[in-house]
Amino acid sequence: MMREATDSTTTDPTSTDPAASGAASAVSAEQAEDAIRTLLRWAGDDPQREGLRDTPRRVAEAYRAWFSGYAQDPTAFLARTFEEVAGYDEIIVLRQIPFESHCEHHMAPIVGHVHIGYLPRNRVVGISKLARVVDAYAKRLQVQEKLTAQIAQCIHDTLRPLGVGVVVDATHACMTTRGVHKQGVSMVTSTVLGTFREDPRTRDEFMRLIRM
Ligand SMILES: [Zn+2]
Numbered sequence: 001m002m003r004e005a006t007d008s009t010t011t012d013p014t015s016t017d018p019a020a021s022g023a024a025s026a027v028s029a030e031q032a033e034d035a036i037r038t039l040l041r042w043a044g045d046d047p048q049r050e051g052l053r054d055t056p057r058r059v060a061e062a063y064r065a066w067f068s069g070y071a072q073d074p075t076a077f078l079a080r081t082f083e084e085v086a087g088y089d090e091i092i093v094l095r096q097i098p099f100e101s102h103c104e105h106h107m108a109p110i111v112g113h114v115h116i117g118y119l120p121r122n123r124v125v126g127i128s129k130l131a132r133v134v135d136a137y138a139k140r141l142q143v144q145e146k147l148t149a150q151i152a153q154c155i156h157d158t159l160r161p162l163g164v165g166v167v168v169d170a171t172h173a174c175m176t177t178r179g180v181h182k183q184g185v186s187m188v189t190s191t192v193l194g195t196f197r198e199d200p201r202t203r204d205e206f207m208r209l210i211r212m
Pocket of ligand 1: 103104105106107108172174175
């Protein structure tokens with residue numbers, strides 16, 4: 001049996017973000033490309049030389065892909081659930097979900113993996129949908145702690161499982177290519193909610209499963 005979540009009390013963890021406000025729509029493609037020409041000059045190059053002539057258009061298009069998450073509602077991906085799980089009541093884990101994001105401090109790439117686990121309360125969600133939730137938040141300007149918390153809170157509020165755990169392991173280009181220039185350093189953040197927070201055994205089981 002499938003059903004659509006209709007609970008209107010579900011909180012939207014994006015509600016304080018500019019995502020829903022349409023902040024980007026006020027900027028024309030021409031204005032965006034002009035801004036990129038300015039940055040090319042700021043870098044010390046000539047935006048009019050042949051090799052750079054189409055670059056502003058390409059960069060603007062790349063921004064559309066890198067920041068496509070602003071146009072998405074992550075909770076919508078979890079609206080369709082499945083209840084026919086033959087009494088399955090153990091943790092479900094999706095490991096090694098690759099993601100690319102950009103840090104909101106330098107607009108530099110953050111690249112890594114997300115691990116998600118949840119203990120279902122009678123209903124589960126298609127596994128590809130969890131990956132879509134990751135992308136909807138990753139394709140925005142982010143800090144890793146916020147990305148981790150948003151994914152966990154979205155699953156917690158929308159799917160309403162008994163518990164949820166999210167671990168993010170990522171490298172930050174703003175640290176590897178500038179600043180302290182430390183290659184090979186990855187940052188790990190985690191958010192645990194519900195039984196994952198309250199019951200050490202459930203949390204340990206999740207941590208063991210994502211290390212398998
Ligand atoms: Zn940064």
